[in-house]
Amino acid sequence: EAGVAQSPRYKIIEKRQSVAFWCNPISGHATLYWYQQILGQGPKLLIQFQNNGVVDDSQLPKDRFSAERLKGVDSTLKIQPAKLEDSAVYLCASSLGIGELFFGEGSRLTVL
């Protein structure tokens, strides 16, 4: 069974530029999550989708972050404009329901 796929693995941009991350969850997983992990911290939930609907985006900085899951399968997370404090690993995860989340390898963003 293929795992959660994420791309790109690494991205370096300058502040005020934009960046987009892509995630393809495990086939059949209705729930998709985006997490932000800053160095030395635990993952922090940004947004949760159930199929193509948003369940929770209370911690998403909506002035600069956006995410979509138009067809209820893959998803993109965009940051525009990026700030220095956005440097982090962006983790995508999927699940069948409450409980175990399956994470991708993450996309590491460096903002200079």
Added chain:
Amino acid sequence: DQQVKQNSPSLSVQEGRISILNCDYTNSMFDYFLWYKKYPAEGPTFLISISSIKDKNEDGRFTVFLNKSAKHLSLHIVPSQPGDSAVYFCAATSSVGGADGLTFGKGTHLIIQP
């Protein structure tokens, strides 16, 4: 305000001994708890979980204990092996409502000494 706390940033244990990782939580709505293991440059992988209706769950070398009155859980690894060296995250969620995204602690870096 951290709702899930792992107060030990790192822990060093000798191979073959028991590793005990601790976690505290503050949100009374949490009723499902998980431990994840993370190697460098990889995503976290699920290790073991426990529901609030239980006080212990065991899977091979890994046992999780839950003390609801103290809002405390611990992960025991016996015996510890070199491959157990990783960062361990405690996570919690509530089964009430549809927003069941996990809340994570900051992690504990476990180092198994040969």
